[in-house]
Amino acid sequence: MEASKHFTSSGGSVPHYPLREDGDSLFIDLTQESERVPASYNMKGNLAREPKREAGPIRVVGLSTTAMDKEHPRFSTSEELLKSALSLATQRLNVETKFIALSDLKIRHCEGFYSKSERACTWPCSITKMDPTDEMSLIYENLVHWADVVIVSSPIRWGGASSLYYKIVERLNSVQNQITVNNKALIRNKVVGLIITGGQDNIQSVAGQMLAFFGELGFMAPPFPYVAHSLGWSAEDMEKNMEYVRNSEFLHEESFKLVERSVELAGKLIS
Secondary structure, three states: OOOOOEEOOOOOEEOOOOEEEEOOEEEEOOOOOOOOEOOOOOOOOOOOOOOOOOOOOEEEEEEEOOOOOOOOOOOOHHHHHHHHHHHHHHHHOOEEEEEEEHHHOOOOOOOOHHHHOHHHOOOOOHHHHHOOOOOHHHHHHHHHHHOOEEEEEEEOEOOEOOHHHHHHHHHOHHHHHHHHHHOOOOOOOOEEEEEEEEOOOOHHHHHHHHHHHHHHHOOEOOOOOEEEEEOOOOOOOHHHHHHHHHHOHHHHHHHHHHHHHHHHHHHHHHO
16 A cells, blocks of 8 residues: 655645555555655745835834624724724824734634744744735734834733734744744834733733733833733623723823833834
């Protein structure tokens, strides 16, 4: 019995050897190794190009990590404050802004290429190169090539950030891994700020993990790098909480000030 070729999802194949079973014995013909066929890559608009900041005003991208059913949307306090901050920044500051909701994107889970070999975790990400339908490329494009400031909003879920946040964190390993394998930092002179809300406590722990991760990518944080709001473990009243956040001039203004501080730092870094 001869083994069939092992094909990748992108049409490539790895080398294989003819096999033959004879009773309880398996014979492998090591002299007949097949040719390796490289996968056909989808480069997603040349993500691999050298990061270079183009001239223009400070660019701010807001990433909402709230999971959402688009057919039955609900109110998200963290996303509300992020959108409000970006809107006020557009009105009051000389900046360009973008808003991206991760729930709108089709992003595949990280498949652990790094666990096989650090060099298997490539830039651009192996999944992005092989799967034209994977939309993680939008996150890569904005974080690596477009934005000077990234504001990430997340709810608190059982003491941690959103599951969508961790989904992109795992995929962003391909950015950090370039430092490991090529001594190349793709993120330079960029700033990150956070908006964290929830019905539970643990804000500082969530913020600490997020700041540590983005710091490992190369981001810097402004003074007072996050805005947060929580009702606390024993005071959850989410129906009232939504109205409180929606109508809180203090939280909306503080969220804008976070963007303002981040923009100020970014201006110093790129000048």
